[in-house]
Amino acid sequence: xxxxxxxxxxxxxxxxxxxxxxxxxxxxxxxxxxxxxxxxxxxxxxxxxxxxxxxxxxxxxxxxxxxxxxx
Numbered sequence: 001x002x003x004x005x006x007x008x009x010x011x012x013x014x015x016x017x018x019x020x021x022x023x024x025x026x027x028x029x030x031x032x033x034x035x036x037x038x039x040x041x042x043x044x045x046x047x048x049x050x051x052x053x054x055x056x057x058x059x060x061x062x063x064x065x066x067x068x069x070x071x
Contacts, residue, residue, distance in 0.1 A: 001017070001018050001019045001021045001023075002015045002016065002017055002018065003015070003016060003018055004016075022027055
């Protein structure tokens, strides 16, 4: 939570954090960071899946070659 402290001359001072609740800006920054981390994790998973797909394709080719060579 944020507030403006009233100054002795009656005007309001700068914004200041009070309490432990994060400000909207802090919440947005945390969500942005979390979203970036999830995007990185998703990209890493996609890379692993693509790598596994390539390995499966190579194994299929090897199996076909072994079947063809044994006849």
